[in-house]
Amino acid sequence: ETGVTQSPTHLIKTRGQQVTLRCSSQSGHNTVSWYQQALGQGPQFIFQYYREEENGRGNFPPRFSGLQFPNYSSELNVNALELDDSALYLCASRRGGLNEKLFFGSGTQLSVL
Amino acid sequence: TQLLEQSPQFLSIQEGENLTVYCNSSSVFSSLQWYRQEPGEGPVLLVTVVTGGEVKKLKRLTFQFGDARKDSSLHITAAQPGDTGLYLCAGAKNAGGTSYGKLTFGQGTILTVHP
Numbered sequence: 001e002t003g004v005t006q007s008p009t010h011l012i013k014t015r016g017q018q019v020t021l022r023c024s025s026q027s028g029h030n031t032v033s034w035y036q037q038a039l040g041q042g043p044q045f046i047f048q049y050y051r052e053e054e055n056g057r058g059n060f061p062p063r064f065s066g067l068q069f070p071n072y073s074s075e076l077n078v079n080a081l082e083l084d085d086s087a088l089y090l091c092a093s094r095r096g097g098l099n100e101k102l103f104f105g106s107g108t109q110l111s112v113l
Numbered sequence: 114t115q116l117l118e119q120s121p122q123f124l125s126i127q128e129g130e131n132l133t134v135y136c137n138s139s140s141v142f143s144s145l146q147w148y149r150q151e152p153g154e155g156p157v158l159l160v161t162v163v164t165g166g167e168v169k170k171l172k173r174l175t176f177q178f179g180d181a182r183k184d185s186s187l188h189i190t191a192a193q194p195g196d197t198g199l200y201l202c203a204g205a206k207n208a209g210g211t212s213y214g215k216l217t218f219g220q221g222t223i224l225t226v227h228p
Contacts, residue, residue, distance in 0.1 A: 004155070033215075033216075035216075035218075040220075040221075041220050041221070042117075042119075042201050042203075042218030042219050042220045042221045043156070043201075043216075043218045044218070045215045045216060045217070048215065056215050058215065090155050090156075092155070101158055101161075102146075102158060102216070103158075104155030104156050104157070105155050106153065106154050106155050107154075107155055
């Protein structure tokens, strides 16, 4: 059983650019969520996808968008990057059902200069 | 905004000491989870508590969920250097019958156990 994998592991962008982060869910998991973790902070919920539809969103602006594909892999897109977007972006997957265990990937470290 | 406050933010102790990390909120959660995160890695789930007053033990770690389901604690007995890491509490709220599973995380407690 493969775990949650994210790519790339590190990324450097400049302000105003756009970025796409990718996540492959653990086998058999149909729910994926994305979190942003700033340095020294706990992760903050961005949004969740269940069977290719967004079914929950945190307090993030519309320039944060996502997709989930039929194979349950997922993308996080961020437009018009700002300096404060510099953070570790974590993808997590689980089977359907709130109390199912959540598995996190190792994250993508994004630096915006 | 639901907030989970963790304390202390930093903890530096010697091997063999005991410690307790607290997680408090003004909101009621359906369940509360504890995670451990190491540098360069994602959080790894340690335990989920769902019933008010529940106590769970995982070897030297003891987790407690408050009676009102607003607070939790993590107690480590005889800490070892391998326990070093960032400990995060996270609360979940059910939303009807959907799979909506937003987790609200605390800011974390950085634990360092010196040999």
